[in-house]
Amino acid sequence: MNRIFIILIFSVFVLQALDAQTYRVVKNDELSNVSEAQLAPVPYVHNGDTGIVYMSNITIPGTSRSRHQYGSPMDLYFYDQTEKKGMKNPRLLDPGKKFFTIGDDGPATFSGDYSRVCLVQPQKGADGEPLANGNGGLFFAEWVDGEWSEPVPFTHNDPGVNFSTPCLSKDGQILFFAAEGDLEGAFGGMDIYYTMETNGSWSAPVNLGNRINTPEHEIFPYYYPIEGTDNTNIRLYFSSKGHNARGGTYDLFYSVFYEGEWMEILPVPSLNTSDFDELGIFFTKNIGEGMLSRRIGDSFNIYDFRSSVADYEPFANAGPPKVAPLCYRIYESSMDTIDPVVFEYEWVINDTLRLPGHEVKYCFPGPGFYSMTFNVTNKLTDTIIYNAAQVDLRIPEYKQPVITAPDTVVAGEPVYFSAAESDLPEDWDRFEYFWDFGDLTPQGKGEVVSHAYIQRGEYRVVLGAKKVLSRSEERLIRNNELNEEDFKQAVIKDIVVLQE
DSSP states (O other): OOGGGTOOOOOOOOOOOOOSSOEEEEEOTTTOOSSSOEEEEEEEEETTEEEEEEEEOOOOTTTOOOOBTTBSOOEEEEEEOOTTTOSOOOEESOTTOTTOOSSOOOOEEEOTTSSEEEEEEEOBOTTSSBOTTOOEEEEEEEEETTEEOOOEEOTTOOTTEEEEEEEEOTTSOEEEEEEEESOTTOOSSSEEEEEEEETTEEOOOEEOOTTTOOSSOEEEEEEEEOOOTTOOOEEEEEEESOTTOGGGSOEEEEEEEETTEEOOOEEOTTTOOSSSEEEEEEEEETTTEEEEEEEETTEEEEEEEEESOSOOOOOTTOBSOOOOOOEEEEEOOSOSOOOTTTEEEEEEETTTEEEESSEEEEEOSSSEEEEEEEEEEETTTTEEEEEEEEEEEEEOOOOBOOOBOOSEEETTSOEEEEOTTOBOOTTOOSEEEEEEOSSSOOOEESSEEEEOOSSOEEEEEEEEEEEOOOHHHHHHHHTTSSOGGGGEEEEEEEEEEEOO
16 A cells, blocks of 8 residues: 555644534445455546445455555445445446556545546556555546546656645646655655646645644645635645644644635544544535544544534525615606707606706615606796606515624634524514534524634625425425425625634
């Protein structure tokens, strides 16, 4: 296997941190067994497949290889987990065996549309054999005409550097990875780097700096974008022996990237153990569940985890509050000619406000019904044509949740969020409010809630309102005669959190 898993340095640290999310962890018995290694799971939804891609040294008739001087080789396998098919026996990710070298193949990472894969394979010398030092390299393949292309080496592969544990962004143009060796900015051990693709070329690797990297090993970066328009936050999870990891093992940590710098490194205590290595993570649903790998002794297995919060109510239709336009250009279009020398024109709004001119611009004070009449005065004859035209305008008052909260708060201090000013549909006789605070903590519930942010940054708060359904409505939804989303509304608000 790649050298990042070989040496364990034992030391004891004291860890004190608040867990933003609490999880229950269980071994995935479908993907794990005692006699073989399984690790580095990632989701895979592509070309009719829905399941998990992971590394394993399992033996499958017709695909397994002879054991060799590098130990028990690990390959990339796909495991089907669709609801209709149920769990299927694993198969090679690439039946063409392009990801099937003499050494370890994997871990792997995919772009958001699964058309690009980046994986680790052995770097080779001029003789075509794996390097004696066992260093891995990064390789890219594309999905072309129904199959994977031949892997192409990363531009910056180096025989003196051991590359491992890549993670691609959704657009496939940002790559995080771990590497050990003579790369610029190295702190010692495995460090985490990133590179960006521009016009088909990958930039020189950049070390993430001493906020993320330590003299110990940092591996398995997992890029988790915090979704939202104009929200540039990302959260990076990774495994590390530094940062006061417990018992000298790999623990899971994360940091938020905000305004060009990484925030305070925080652990995930409910997933970390003092005796085992946590080696990679991914989330499958609203940060509430996912998978990770653990090393217990010499055994690698895959575990499922799920938030201990029993219920999570998603709101797919969340968006900015709807605001009706209040400013309009008002003019009479049916007149053939406009002659300001002979005629004077005016608009009268609700029989009170008079606006001179044939074409006027006016911002109404708020939603409501407005009646506008158009008067024309002949200056030569001093006669007035009243109501030469009439326009009625209704500016709607939208029925929607309303978030009342400050725009700027301080990290560590409680913030009160209120939905008391919400105006919901009249037929919603009973309803509930749900809060997503944008920092991947458990969902809040209630008309007024309190929450404290740990790190400074920009966060997108979602307030969702859901009608409490009657039994007849629930039955109609189950029978697909009603759409549940019609009984849910949600709005967003951006919050800036400053350092204390």
